Amino acid sequence: MSYQTTIQVGVETCGVGLHTGVPCRLRLMPAPADTGILFRRTDLDDFQIEAHGRNVARVSYATSLMKQGVLLSTTEHLLAALYSCGIDNVYLDIDAIEVPILDGSAEPFIKLLDQAGTKRLRRKRRYLKVVKPLEVAEGDRRIGIYPADEFRVRCFVDYPHPLVGQQEIELLVSGGAFRSLLARARTFCFSRDIQPLRAMGLIRGGSLENAIVLTDEGVMNGPLRFKDEFGRHKALDLIGDLALVGLPLLARVEAYKAGHALHTQLVSKLLADPSLWTVTTEEPRRLSTADGTAGSDVLTPASAAD
Numbered sequence: 172m173s174y175q176t177t178i179q180v181g182v183e184t185c186g187v188g189l190h191t192g193v194p195c196r197l198r199l200m201p202a203p204a205d206t207g208i209l210f211r212r213t214d215l216d217d218f219q220i221e222a223h224g225r226n227v228a229r230v231s232y233a234t235s236l237m238k239q240g241v242l243l244s245t246t247e248h249l250l251a252a253l254y255s256c257g258i259d260n261v262y263l264d265i266d267a268i269e270v271p272i273l274d275g276s277a278e279p280f281i282k283l284l285d286q287a288g289t290k291r292l293r294r295k296r297r298y299l300k301v302v303k304p305l306e307v308a309e310g311d312r313r314i315g316i317y318p319a320d321e322f323r324v325r326c327f328v329d330y331p332h333p334l335v336g337q338q339e340i341e342l343l344v345s346g347g348a349f350r351s352l353l354a355r356a357r358t359f360c361f362s363r364d365i366q367p368l369r370a371m372g373l374i375r376g377g378s379l380e381n382a383i384v385l386t387d388e389g390v391m392n393g394p395l396r397f398k399d400e401f402g403r404h405k406a407l408d409l410i411g412d413l414a415l416v417g418l419p420l421l422a423r424v425e426a427y428k429a430g431h432a433l434h435t436q437l438v439s440k441l442l443a444d445p446s447l448w449t450v451t452t453e454e455p456r457r458l459s460t461a462d463g464t465a466g467s468d469v470l471t472p473a474s475a476a477d
């Protein structure tokens with residue numbers, strides 16, 4: 172039997188938003204069962220925004236939530252850490268419009284969760300179990316979600332760059348697998364895109380300390396943390412966006428050259444059609460070790476870049 176969780180104690184961090192450059196303090200606080208993951212804008216009288224597909228806002232370079240005109244940006248790395256670690260209920264108190272980017276990965280959030288500890292609550296965990304497939308495509312980009320007894324993702328990227336090329340990551344999502352395989356993979360951008368993005372009012376908080384910057388030939392601020400750090404980061408983003416389902420998933424997700432827009436479209440279409448899923452408290456079948464750290468979690472960490 173699986174029970175809902177929250178964190179043991181409050182923890183906090185601060186930093187700047189990647190796109191807004193606005194300094195921000197983020198505090199994670201324990202929450203009771205059935206709260207879900209709930210942002211509270213402490214600069215706006217604790218205005219609450221649920222981390223849920225119904226609140227997805229425009230998505231270009233980061234995932235944003237919007238409720239009654241109140242925006243909250245760049246949720247994906249924080250949500251990826253919470254969702255992978257099985258934190259069902261938490262208040263995310265934030266005093267600005269955008270989650271801090273920190274080092275561009277989810278590792279600082281994992282460290283925060285380590286400080287916070289996990290607390291089991293006396294309410295059964297509910298899963299969203301997919302029973303019929305759903306696919307969304309846009310040109311040659313696509314994403315699909317399929318019935319499965321556990322939460323598994325497969326993510327394929329293809330960028331015409333000597334250090335990237337085709338990279339594919341597949342994993343059974345768990346706290347252990349996320350921590351060892353994805354959490355440290357950082358955001359990246361291409362140096363040729365920096366001026367256009369700045370001109371659009373984006374990446375005002377971007378720096379060589381919080382994003383890998385790729386030049387035409389190589390990387391401006393190496394070394395990379397993994398040879399296939401780009402594919403790993405996209406898988407991290409994917410999990411963070413899938414967290415907007417609002418419940419732990421029992422499903423297999425495959426993303427092919429997808430991005431935030433397609434990820435969140437999939438979530439919205441899934442939630443809009445209850446014939447595609449059921450909500451169950453049934454324990455998922457576990458094929459790996461209890462904490463999910465088995466070596467078999469990564470099936471194909473392949474890189475075509477070498």
Ligand SMILES: [Zn+2]
Nearest residue numbers: 247358404408
């Ligand atoms: Zn990202």
